[in-house]
Amino acid sequence: MAALKGESESLQPWYRRRASARGIPAHGILLILSFVLIILSLALFIVVDVTAPAVVDMALFKVRNRGISYNGDNAVLTLGTFGYCINWTPSDTDTTDLTTQLPICYRGNDYTTAAINRFFSDTYIPFGYIARLTPALTALHPLITVLVFLVLVTAVLPCFIPLFFSVVLSWLAAASSIAAVGCTFSLALVTRSSLASHYEYVFGYGTAIWALLVGAISIWVFTALLTTAWWLRRRSTRRNSAKSPNEPGSVHRVPDMDASVESQDIGVPGEAARKELPQEEHTRSHELFDTDIRQQSRAESGAEERHEIGTPERSKPQA
16 A cells, blocks of 8 residues: 555645645745734834834933923933923932823924923033934834835835845835834934033933844845745746746646556556545546456457467478
């Protein structure tokens, strides 16, 4: 039975044997890994987009002024993607007090310098310029979120949208993420270095800036995976089209052909060939096979009779 099974498997076209042996193709595994990273990066960039002023306590980076106390609280400048907020935290001298001040938030460049000058007034540190520059440098963040979402949509619909579009969008997202990470971290490092010699100001990185970095790394990785998956699928498609059984001159077996004829052409026993036929063809192939055996037996018996008749004539001596 094992031999017959191996013979029947050898009769299958090469592309079917390869698909059954490998299970999930290599580009399919890469696409699955890409989907996981795409969803992860999309979630992280959504977190980056909902920073201050959308969520007051979530920031790319923040500056605390512990030199000025307002009703027992220190002011905290929270910088986000779409603007900034001036929040409050208990001062170091009186940590028992709870913050009772409401945060002051501004979107984009729409802010009054009076609020910043009141709580972050310094001749050598342009807090107003930093607050105005942050939304301009982080303008790529929502664009990257849209690009990653489009990559996800095009990647999950390979039957309707070619994978090539996902690859192009992923490269655009990767290039934008490199620029976004460079601009955001450059601004954060410049602000930190300018505050290093001022004891009253405390610089701190926010949660969103690390989400930005991890999300950008995820974009770079799934861009490489999608590109590799697209290349493997393209190579497999070319190979299948070059060796397709539908092309002229290639061998293509018809399941309904006579089992005895197929076994003679390929050199496989008739029983193994009949196992590949559909169930309803077994009876007909068996009858044809028995008919061939009977005809072959009759031909052999007729040849033996002619041989016996002609033998005495050849054995008589010549006169």
